[in-house]
Amino acid sequence: MRKSIFYSVIAFVMGMLFMGFVSGTLNPLSNQLVNAVLWYQRSDEMKAIYLQNFNWAKQIVEMETNKNQNQHKLAVIVDIDETMLDNSPFEGMLIHTGKSFIRSLWNDWVNRIHARALPGAADFTQFARRHGVEVFYISNRHVRNLKATLENLKREGFAYADSSHILLKDKTSDKTKRRNKVTAFYKVILYMGDNMGDFDEIYKKGSSLYDSTAVWRDSQLWGTRFIVMPNPMYGTWEYTLFPRGKKLTDLDKAMIKINHIIGY
Numbered sequence: 001m002r003k004s005i006f007y008s009v010i011a012f013v014m015g016m017l018f019m020g021f022v023s024g025t026l027n028p029l030s031n032q033l034v035n036a037v038l039w040y041q042r043s044d045e046m047k048a049i050y051l052q053n054f055n056w057a058k059q060i061v062e063m064e065t066n067k068n069q070n071q072h073k074l075a076v077i078v079d080i081d082e083t084m085l086d087n088s089p090f091e092g093m094l095i096h097t098g099k100s101f102i103r104s105l106w107n108d109w110v111n112r113i114h115a116r117a118l119p120g121a122a123d124f125t126q127f128a129r130r131h132g133v134e135v136f137y138i139s140n141r142h143v144r145n146l147k148a149t150l151e152n153l154k155r156e157g158f159a160y161a162d163s164s165h166i167l168l169k170d171k172t173s174d175k176t177k178r179r180n181k182v183t184a185f186y187k188v189i190l191y192m193g194d195n196m197g198d199f200d201e202i203y204k205k206g207s208s209l210y211d212s213t214a215v216w217r218d219s220q221l222w223g224t225r226f227i228v229m230p231n232p233m234y235g236t237w238e239y240t241l242f243p244r245g246k247k248l249t250d251l252d253k254a255m256i257k258i259n260h261i262i263g264y
């Protein structure tokens with residue numbers, strides 16, 4: 001048994017070295033991103049899912065504004081990265097260079113202001129504005145990235161791309177307090193995001209693939225109050241795979257991920 005584990009590890013490392021040789025990178029973790037990034041950048045399915053989600057969001061805006069009869073100030077809360085803006089070229093860079101995520105690389109990408117609007121995203125914000133529904137951007141980009149982020153949103157044609165409609169991360173990635181700042185003054189009719197923390201902190205505690213009780217408990221909210229965007233490249237879900245408090249190399253993480261795959 002031990003021998004077979006040893007040989008699988010050797011085979012895996014050799015495979016990764018070969019993959020690295022082929023692609024010019026020797027990082028097993030960034031190599032695991034290949035299919036996810038390709039799907040995100042090249043598939044029509046990805047584009048159709050974003051358009052589908054924003055079409056559905058428009059229907060919710062129309063329905064809620066009709067119901068509201070100007071009684072409340074209405075708003076939608078959206079995340080930015082992989083919800084409104086496409087940062088997949090950053091993930092592509094990690095594959096090409098064999099690097100893994102570090103904050104300084106991310107800041108460099110953000111400050112280039114190259115992120116493109118996702119399909120249907122900017123149009124949706126303009127639609128909301130025409131219906132008198134304000135859009136608030138609650139993102140875990142750091143407050144230091146405010147200027148570049150606003151410029152990026154403006155350049156891509158987003159409505160409400162101003163400092164009173166954007167709440168970035170200062171100390172905590174928990175978005176609850178920032179959401180509360182909006183709900184204190186607005187009736188929030190819809191939340192959109194690619195990460196469970198964009199909706200409620202309780203969803204981030206899911207411990208395993210088949211034990212996400214909070215997601216199942218709130219099954220009626222998906223597609224009515226909450227719209228989830230597809231992001232196969234990264235997310236909080238990855239951290240539930242790794243043991244807590246242990247320093248892991250990229251190779252450790254790559255192996256742990258493979259070990260979590262269900263086969264038969």
Ligand SMILES: [Mg+2]
Binds near residue numbers: 193195
């Ligand atoms: Mg996001």
